[in-house]
Amino acid sequence: MYDIIIVGAGPAGANLARLIGDKYKILLIDKRDLENESSKHRINKCCGGLLAPDAQKMIAKLGLGIPKDVLVDPQLFAVRTIDITNNLERLYQRFYYNMDREKFDRWMVSLIPNGVDKKFNSYFKSFVEISGGYEVRYINNGQEVTAKTRIIVGADGASSKVRKIISKDVNVPEKYIAIQEWFKCSYPMPYFTAVFDEEISDFYSWLIPKDNYLLLGSALRPRDDTREKFNMLKRKLTQLGFKFTTLQV
Ligand SMILES: Cc1cc2nc3c(=O)[nH]c(=O)nc-3n(C[C@H](O)[C@H](O)[C@H](O)COP(=O)(O)OP(=O)(O)OC[C@H]3O[C@@H](n4cnc5c(N)ncnc54)[C@H](O)[C@@H]3O)c2cc1C
Structure with a gap:
């Protein structure tokens, strides 16, 4: 036993x-x-693979250090927030370990x-x-x-x-569907971008550079048009100047 x-x-x-x-x-x-x-x-x-400051503190408390082959380029010192609904944008400092989540x-x-x-x-x-x-x-x-x-x-x-x-009565977290798509990224993007748009989600969407790739993700309400909301996000971000080059498989 x-x-x-x-x-x-x-x-x-x-x-x-x-x-x-x-x-x-x-x-x-x-x-x-x-x-x-x-x-x-x-x-x-399905994960953004960013280790936020609180998680970094926990890693420190555990007395651990992360091997460099777990990290991906670039390490991120800034967050860019884009609020599409209110047409607002800003950059602020916050350090994230940018990692390969699987590794x-x-x-x-x-x-x-x-x-x-x-x-x-x-x-x-x-x-x-x-x-x-x-x-x-x-x-x-x-x-x-x-x-x-x-x-x-x-x-x-x-x-x-x-x-x-x-227990069937234990509070379960509210359900969202996360969709993530990988693209080629040939231009520098030295920040983690968080996107807010009420037409797409009451949560948020994210863009994270990972080596030569770009990860686009969104947490969406599970509905019939969930996939269409994700496509709408891509269209709106394209209008804002982001480029999404599809990977050849
Ligand atoms: C879309 C998305 C993006 C995220 N991005 C980030 C981020 O950028 N940074 C961050 O810090 N956190 C992020 N998170 C949150 C992060 O993934 C979780 O907080 C973290 O994974 C929780 O760790 P855990 O060990 O509790 O659970 P998990 O990492 O979920 O591990 C659970 C394990 O249980 C296994 N498992 C599940 N069911 C079974 C079963 N029936 N039988 C056998 N094995 C099973 C799974 O395979 C898995 O290995 C994200 C979450 C989502 C959904």
Whole structure:
């Protein structure tokens, strides 16, 4: 029997496994393959990959430093905000680590002690209470597997399945759909751009330079015309002078 099964090896789960992996018998499960970069079952996280000042403070408190191959060009010292609704624009100072999010997660996993059992490409399904703990069910290589544990930690992200099983009444975050698209970027963009437009979203949209690419993303209300809203965003930004050169695949 495990002491703890951690579901999810994102920053929360991987960091917990790193901190307590030498003290307890731990199983860490994730549906992504965070050790094998050429995995056929690659699932990339939809993320801007910017490490904000609060997260930088936490990295410092943990006594960690980020390897340079996790970072991408350029490092960002400025935020450009464009409020399309009110026709306002400004630039202000704020430092973000600009990172490759996938590499960041892989680096966090690489810090986990060897004693932790890691099961990647493994999809957590459910758990039931048993005497002295829980029996966890997950799918590994198409096979259903069970494992027993005294404690389960749900570190499986914003739409946590662990949380849903524990209680249907727990407050869940309001749902948005995030769409991100990558473009070629051949001109310098030394800032993170945040775009506000009430016609598109009551949240916001973002433009982030990543090496020779440009990441355009938006958090949108899940509706029938969600994709059209994203296209409208591209049209409006094109009118403001942004260039979106489609990647050849
Ligand atoms: C569009 C978007 C952009 C974002 N941009 C930024 C940004 O630029 N900077 C920033 O700091 N934050 C950003 N965030 C937020 C950031 O992604 C989260 O705060 C962070 O990932 C939370 O870490 P976590 O470990 O709690 O969860 P996650 O990173 O979500 O990790 C959860 C893990 O659980 C695994 N998992 C989930 N369900 C199962 C299952 N059933 N079985 C097995 N494994 C499972 C997943 O594969 C994943 O590895 C963004 C979020 C979104 C949606």
